[in-house]
Amino acid sequence: MLSPYRIVLLAPLALCLVGCGSERDQQARAPMLVKTELVRTQSWQNVIRLTGDVQAQVSTELSFRVSGRVTERLVDVRAHVNAGDVLARIDPTEQKADLAGSQAAVAAAEAQLRVATANFERQKSLIDNGFTTRVAYDQAEEALHTAEGSLETAKAQLGNATDALSYTELRASAPGIITARNIEVGQVAQAARSAYTLAEDGARDAVIDVYESIFLTPWEGSAAKLTLLSDPKVTALARPREISPTVDPRSGAVRVKLSIIDPPAAMTLGSVVAAEGRSKAVDKIMLPWSALTSDARGPAVWVVDPQTNAVSLKSIVVDTYETNSVVVTSGLMPGDRVVTEGGKLLRPAQVVTYEGAKA
Numbered sequence: 001m002l003s004p005y006r007i008v009l010l011a012p013l014a015l016c017l018v019g020c021g022s023e024r025d026q027q028a029r030a031p032m033l034v035k036t037e038l039v040r041t042q043s044w045q046n047v048i049r050l051t052g053d054v055q056a057q058v059s060t061e062l063s064f065r066v067s068g069r070v071t072e073r074l075v076d077v078r079a080h081v082n083a084g085d086v087l088a089r090i091d092p093t094e095q096k097a098d099l100a101g102s103q104a105a106v107a108a109a110e111a112q113l114r115v116a117t118a119n120f121e122r123q124k125s126l127i128d129n130g131f132t133t134r135v136a137y138d139q140a141e142e143a144l145h146t147a148e149g150s151l152e153t154a155k156a157q158l159g160n161a162t163d164a165l166s167y168t169e170l171r172a173s174a175p176g177i178i179t180a181r182n183i184e185v186g187q188v189a190q191a192a193r194s195a196y197t198l199a200e201d202g203a204r205d206a207v208i209d210v211y212e213s214i215f216l217t218p219w220e221g222s223a224a225k226l227t228l229l230s231d232p233k234v235t236a237l238a239r240p241r242e243i244s245p246t247v248d249p250r251s252g253a254v255r256v257k258l259s260i261i262d263p264p265a266a267m268t269l270g271s272v273v274a275a276e277g278r279s280k281a282v283d284k285i286m287l288p289w290s291a292l293t294s295d296a297r298g299p300a301v302w303v304v305d306p307q308t309n310a311v312s313l314k315s316i317v318v319d320t321y322e323t324n325s326v327v328v329t330s331g332l333m334p335g336d337r338v339v340t341e342g343g344k345l346l347r348p349a350q351v352v353t354y355e356g357a358k359a
Contacts, residue, residue: 031353034342036304039332042286046217046279046320051229052208054271056176056199057241057259064090065167067191070183075196077181081172087196090189092168099165102158109151116140116147176200177269204263206238206273209253218280224258225276226267234266238275284319285328291340292318292326301332302339302346309357310349311339 068090075087123140126132180197183189206226228234238258247254258275260267267273291301295313303314316331332338339346346352 031309031351032342032346034339034346034352034354036337036352036354037287037291037340039285039287039336039338040334041283043281044284044286044327045220045281047276048214048217048279049274049276050208050210051272051274052206052258054260054263054267054269054273055205055207055257056179056201056269057203057205057257058174058200059179060173060176060198060200061194062087062170062173062196062198063192063194064088064170064189065191066090066095066164068092068094068168068189070185070187070189073181073183073185075178075181077178079178080176081178081198082175083172085172086169087172087178088170088183088189090168090170092165095161095165095168099158099161102154102161105154106151106158109147109154113144113147113151116144120144170195172198174198174200179269199269204260204267204269205241206258206260206275208256208258208275209248209251210256211252212247212254215254220278220280223261226258226260226273227276228264228266229272229274231266234264236264236267237261285332285334286325287328287338288325288340289321291338291343293343299326302343303332304337304339304352304354306337309351309353311343311346311352312348 070088071091072089073087074089075081075085081087120140120143123132123137127134127137176198178196179199181195182193183195189195223237223239226236226238238260240256241259242257244255287301293300293302293313295315297315299318300313300315302311304311314331317329318326319329320327339352342352
């Protein structure tokens, strides 16, 4: 049992503790000042930006038509060539020998034709005067036709040999820029195997790999804006020209080729560009990123009860996360008041105050 003296000493301490407790309760019950915003719908467009590179609309694989050892390589990658320019040569020894043999065969066939023609003319003159038999005349005529056929065959073989000799020179099929080279001097080039890749002058494409779900979005307009990454001042418009019917199994993307309208000179082959497209405008609920928090189910926001000014945590479904805001698909209704700043220290049912709140 405490003595009266100790009770007198402890009384002020007890009064002090009671006073402090009352002060903490008053502070806990004081509404917290937060910043809020009324939920409303806004016109929103989804902006898609993807990068790609500039390529020639027509790209040709150039190859030798005959096999042989490469003796000359006259151009390299990035060189501009004109139609008919010689790009490389292979050893023509075999083709020259074939050409000489074909020329000799033509000469022999011409000699046989001259003999057969003279014999036929003689037999024709004799049979008109009755000095030879019909059999001899028919044999001479048949020999003439055979000699004529042999000459035609020899001439065709000569033409093939001439072409084969010309095939030892690889020439550009059109004006353009060499973008790839697959041969070296001394290498044995195989017929029909690509030696050079030629990007033909003319139309240009912006080639971009896009994700498949992009085709589910209705887009505004038919053209995309292209921006040169190395110089954002250089821009152009492009329209879809070709969409791959399959998905790349390695990247999971779909390749799209956009035809560039009047490509600027700065958009050279291989330039990296950014393509920008906008979806059609729709009404969406948008909130500043600072309003976003989470609960056990995912994204959530603090909603203020207009009657009691008490807050509650409400789950939402986010459609898109943007730089300074989030686009909400469901979970909120226009007119709801959402806490946008100061929500980190809130707890369910806590009373808050905000600018314009009812006393």
